[in-house]
Amino acid sequence: MRRALAIAVVLAALLVGSGTGEGQTTPPPGPCQNPLEELRCPDLVMSAPFDVVIDRKSERGRVLLRASSSINNHGTGPLELRGHRRSSRSMSVTQVIYRANGTRAFIPSKALLGFKLVSGRRYGFTFPNFSYWKFRGAARFQLWSLDDEDRAVKLIRFGPKLFYCFRDLARTHPSGRSPSHAVYPACSQNPKQRRVTLGTSVGWSDIYPYTYAEQYIDVTGLRGRFAFVMVADPFNRIVESNELNNLSETFVQLPSGRILSTRVGVALP
Numbered sequence: 001m002r003r004a005l006a007i008a009v010v011l012a013a014l015l016v017g018s019g020t021g022e023g024q025t026t027p028p029p030g031p032c033q034n035p036l037e038e039l040r041c042p043d044l045v046m047s048a049p050f051d052v053v054i055d056r057k058s059e060r061g062r063v064l065l066r067a068s069s070s071i072n073n074h075g076t077g078p079l080e081l082r083g084h085r086r087s088s089r090s091m092s093v094t095q096v097i098y099r100a101n102g103t104r105a106f107i108p109s110k111a112l113l114g115f116k117l118v119s120g121r122r123y124g125f126t127f128p129n130f131s132y133w134k135f136r137g138a139a140r141f142q143l144w145s146l147d148d149e150d151r152a153v154k155l156i157r158f159g160p161k162l163f164y165c166f167r168d169l170a171r172t173h174p175s176g177r178s179p180s181h182a183v184y185p186a187c188s189q190n191p192k193q194r195r196v197t198l199g200t201s202v203g204w205s206d207i208y209p210y211t212y213a214e215q216y217i218d219v220t221g222l223r224g225r226f227a228f229v230m231v232a233d234p235f236n237r238i239v240e241s242n243e244l245n246n247l248s249e250t251f252v253q254l255p256s257g258r259i260l261s262t263r264v265g266v267a268l269p
Helices: 003-013
Strands: 045-046 050-055 064-073 079-087 090-099 104-118 131-134 139-146 151-157 195-200 204-208 216-218 225-232 246-256 258-266
Touching: 045 225, 045 246, 045 258, 050 246, 064 139, 064 195, 064 225, 064 246, 079 104, 131 195, 139 216, 151 216, 195 204
Parallel strands: none
Antiparallel strands: 045 064, 050 064, 064 204, 064 216, 079 090, 079 195, 090 104, 104 131, 139 151, 139 225, 225 246, 246 258
16 A cells, blocks of 8 residues: 555656646545445546657648557446536536446546637648537646666656547447447537536547647657657546556657557556
């Protein structure tokens, strides 16, 4: 128990955001750790960055390291987040966790939903711009420098993406607790919506391709070996059964973009 707590403290220190106005805090033991609650909690695990490409065309004079991302629910219950309007472009959030007996626990959160403009500019093509109700701080992209033994040395860059929909896009880990059909649809595009529900079912994933807006880290001028790290719930706004498996990473050589190796579901980069 003491070792797990120590890891969590180190994880909190490493995941501090840059320019977000939010600090990283270590969550106290939550309701998912209380056996008397009998909660079927979500467990968010990021896939390692995949479809990694070097983009020298989107931004003149800049080099972008692009990758697809997938936030996967490996828990025993769905991730369900209910938004309630608080201002013209934001909603407060209540997390709903289902119990084994079918009742529900309603857990207030410090998280916010935002009505996020998503640029139609893609890597290689263009769509119209759209706005969606999305979860602020669902994931974070980081780039770490490595030593000769592939140990993380320094956090040097962040990607711009923070807002995600949370939806059932693909059933990636089928099981008896995984619904055969999508339960949580795409995000609402209605700016007048008063309440919305976002979520990802057990065994389902919310996936974004490398061509999508903000799916990159700017790596202009960098040379050497690096870890492209993706972190689910970097500000600890979501109650989960396991808070120590939210990181996944792909080791990459720059400026070539050659993939060296990957790690999935770890506590530290």
